[in-house]
Amino acid sequence: MPRGVRSWATKRRDTWDNCQVAKPVVVTAKTAEQWREKFVREKKGERESVWGWRGLRGPSGFGEAEEVGPTEWTGVFVRWRASSNYKLTRRDSINHSTTTSITTVFLSSFIHSSRGSFFALEMTKQNVVVAETKSGLAITVAVSNSSLFTVNHQMKPPSATTTPAAGYIAISPNKLLKKLETGGMNAWVESIRASSPTHIKSIPTSLSSSIQDYTSWMLHHPSALNMFEQITSASKGKQIVMFLDYDGTLSPIVEDPDRAFMSEGMRIAVKNVARYFPTAIVSGRCRDKVYSFVRLTELYYAGSHGMDIKGPSKSSKNKKGSHPVLFQPASEFLPMIDEVYKVLVERTKSIPGAKVENNKFCASVHFRCVDEKSWSPLADQVKSVLKEYPKLRVTQGRKVLEIRPTIKWDKGKALEFLLESLGFANSNNVLPLYIGDDRTDEDAFKVLRKRRQGFGILVSKTPKETSASYSLQEPSEARILAIHVFPRYGFFASVS
Numbered sequence: 001m002p003r004g005v006r007s008w009a010t011k012r013r014d015t016w017d018n019c020q021v022a023k024p025v026v027v028t029a030k031t032a033e034q035w036r037e038k039f040v041r042e043k044k045g046e047r048e049s050v051w052g053w054r055g056l057r058g059p060s061g062f063g064e065a066e067e068v069g070p071t072e073w074t075g076v077f078v079r080w081r082a083s084s085n086y087k088l089t090r091r092d093s094i095n096h097s098t099t100t101s102i103t104t105v106f107l108s109s110f111i112h113s114s115r116g117s118f119f120a121l122e123m124t125k126q127n128v129v130v131a132e133t134k135s136g137l138a139i140t141v142a143v144s145n146s147s148l149f150t151v152n153h154q155m156k157p158p159s160a161t162t163t164p165a166a167g168y169i170a171i172s173p174n175k176l177l178k179k180l181e182t183g184g185m186n187a188w189v190e191s192i193r194a195s196s197p198t199h200i201k202s203i204p205t206s207l208s209s210s211i212q213d214y215t216s217w218m219l220h221h222p223s224a225l226n227m228f229e230q231i232t233s234a235s236k237g238k239q240i241v242m243f244l245d246y247d248g249t250l251s252p253i254v255e256d257p258d259r260a261f262m263s264e265g266m267r268i269a270v271k272n273v274a275r276y277f278p279t280a281i282v283s284g285r286c287r288d289k290v291y292s293f294v295r296l297t298e299l300y301y302a303g304s305h306g307m308d309i310k311g312p313s314k315s316s317k318n319k320k321g322s323h324p325v326l327f328q329p330a331s332e333f334l335p336m337i338d339e340v341y342k343v344l345v346e347r348t349k350s351i352p353g354a355k356v357e358n359n360k361f362c363a364s365v366h367f368r369c370v371d372e373k374s375w376s377p378l379a380d381q382v383k384s385v386l387k388e389y390p391k392l393r394v395t396q397g398r399k400v401l402e403i404r405p406t407i408k409w410d411k412g413k414a415l416e417f418l419l420e421s422l423g424f425a426n427s428n429n430v431l432p433l434y435i436g437d438d439r440t441d442e443d444a445f446k447v448l449r450k451r452r453q454g455f456g457i458l459v460s461k462t463p464k465e466t467s468a469s470y471s472l473q474e475p476s477e478a479r480i481l482a483i484h485v486f487p488r489y490g491f492f493a494s495v496s
């Protein structure tokens with residue numbers, strides 16, 4: 001939490017205990033954009049020099065925000081009522097009303113993406129915030145364990161046997177994945193469709209049932225931002241080891257894989273985390289490529305879905321984190337992947353939008369920019385190529401088919417390998433945290449479940465079948481976790 005808001009909130013703590021939630025708060029892109037513009041206008045010089053802007057003190061509120069990129073910003077806004085109704089004018093309010101009667105205390109954070117979505121991230125002493133997006137699809141319901149709840153859910157990490165509530169996704173991705181690996185062409189295309197946002201968009205029935213589904217899913221996979229007390233207490237006496245996926249976790253998903261840059265704010269956040277905890281990037285990309293995006297020498301890098309592990313090149317403060325490591329369990333496949341990459345480029349070149357990426361120990365066939373009617377021909381091509389390479393298999397990520405060696409190695413194995421390298425093979429003194437967004441990250445989540453150690457955190461806006469314990473909505477929340485929540489819960493203070 002920004003320092004200004006923290007001190008403000010501390011001063012008013014005496015009023016918080018009497019608060020009630022009056023109604024959900026709806027934040028629209030339009031009004032928040034006006035709010036943002038107002039800041040930018042007032043703080044123009046500052047914005048240009050420090051990429052940030054902050055301040056808003058109304059008669060009844062306080063807000064702070066920080067710009068983290070040209071189209072992305074995060075902020076917090078606080079309003080309160082002590083004993084009487086405050087009338088807020090539009091100037092001070094974040095919603096459309098010209099006057100808003102405030103009958104609650106709330107603290108919430110918002111993320112604005114270029115698509116104009118807002119999410120309530122954090123609530124203290126209150127229950128629910130519903131945020132809307134332009135599409136009306138991404139709905140955030142933040143639930144805390146406050147006794148103010150009508151229904152008081154004491155959130156614990158969901159157990160390994162927890163089955164997520166049914167009904168939010170028509171087709172189980174895991175079942176599809178099995179079919180994909182063993183089954184026919186229809187399964188491929190079915191799977192591709194199921195994983196595409198356009199498909200998911202067609203599922204919602206009504207706004208209220210979407211909210212219900214999301215709420216139900218969130219009960220099994222609560223936001224990691226709300227679960228820090230649980231993570232803190234689980235970490236007592238243990239070494240946290242941080243595992244971070246790259247695409248969709250540290251960087252937003254974009255059309256061109258070569259332009260999936262992470263923001264400077266995110267880089268600073270990861271750097272800060274790595275100062276205190278051994279930190280590894282675990283990515284489907286080739287190691288060099290992901291390093292060229294992250295550019296932090298103090299990290300471990302596990303590229304090609306964990307088949308290429310190295311690092312760190314610069315010793316970190318943490319003694320255990322400074323062992324040199326280089327591990328490539330699929331090195332014999334290098335010439336084969338190179339060859340299959342070239343064949344795939346050739347066989348898919350007639351399909352507009354298809355893109356093949358050489359990830360060293362695996363190859364990725366992207367169809368994000370391929371028209372849906374060409375997905376089937378694209379899958380046909382990939383399948384026909386694979387017939388010639390029985391030692392390769394295919395898995396699916398976000399609008400990408402990943403061609404990889406049949407060896408039993410994945411992100412879960414990479415996580416185990418890294419823990420072992422760090423001296424935590426059979427140790428109870430470690431708390432691994434793994435943040436990822438993709439199906440391939442599920443292998444790591446499963447390992448954590450099996451070890452009964454640490455927490456998997458899934459980055460997803462929509463409910464998904466997952467073995468992760470907690471969730472985050474999007475990459476910016478991972479950043480918030482690192483810059484606001486970790487320090488607030490004393491993680492860094494206790495180890496520095």
Ligand SMILES: O=P(O)(O)OC[C@H]1O[C@H](O[C@H]2O[C@H](CO)[C@@H](O)[C@H](O)[C@H]2O)[C@H](O)[C@@H](O)[C@@H]1O
Nearest residue numbers: 246247253254255257260283284364368398400
């Ligand atoms: O394990 P990850 O770090 O998440 O890598 C998985 C794949 O990520 C990249 O593709 C994904 O992100 C692209 C950029 O946002 C997007 O265009 C694509 O649709 C996504 O699938 C990367 O390009 C792949 O090589 C990785 O396998």
